[in-house]
Amino acid sequence: MLFKCIAIFAAGISATVAQTIELGFPQNGDNFCPGQEVAVQVIQPESMASCIQVGIALAINNCVNGSCPDPAEALGSVLYAGPWTPDNPLPGGFYQNFTVTIPSYLAEGPAIFTLTHLCLLGVRDLWFLSSFVVSG
Numbered sequence: 512m513l514f515k516c517i518a519i520f521a522a523g524i525s526a527t528v529a530q531t532i533e534l535g536f537p538q539n540g541d542n543f544c545p546g547q548e549v550a551v552q553v554i555q556p557e558s559m560a561s562c563i564q565v566g567i568a569l570a571i572n573n574c575v576n577g578s579c580p581d582p583a584e585a586l587g588s589v590l591y592a593g594p595w596t597p598d599n600p601l602p603g604g605f606y607q608n609f610t611v612t613i614p615s616y617l618a619e620g621p622a623i624f625t626l627t628h629l630c631l632l633g634v635r636d637l638w639f640l641s642s643f644v645v646s647g
Contacts, residue, residue, distance in 0.1 A: 532556075532567075532628045535606060546615045553626060555597045556604045563631040567595040569611055574621040582625040588614045595628070 535552030543549055551569055555562070572580050572587025580587065590611035597605035 534626055537624060543613045545613050545617045547613050548610055549613060551609045551611055552606055553595060554604050554606045564595050565629040565631065566593055568592040568627040570625045572623050573618050574623060579623040582623065586625055
């Protein structure tokens, strides 16, 4: 079975101007095919070490006619939703790797890949929600 590939391009956004987590990969210009297993690396800067992790969601959604949907309105196809327990310190932070599968029904062309993160931050355990988007 022949699959058409999906182009992924990087652009970062955050729900706040504070520190946030980030994607190590996928990166700008990566191409994936429907049904393909993809490695995803989520990185946490050392400056967020006091953040109590609640979880993350990884999702992908098609862009239609050159316009990508706003991830605040709809994530698209959720590839992973659950705990995030970063370890194995890298210089400057911690990370966790995930393997996800691009849905076989995803249309050819640009897509938006979203990382959404929820943690409790600070003395009063205020919730902190941030998103990082890979889009095209």
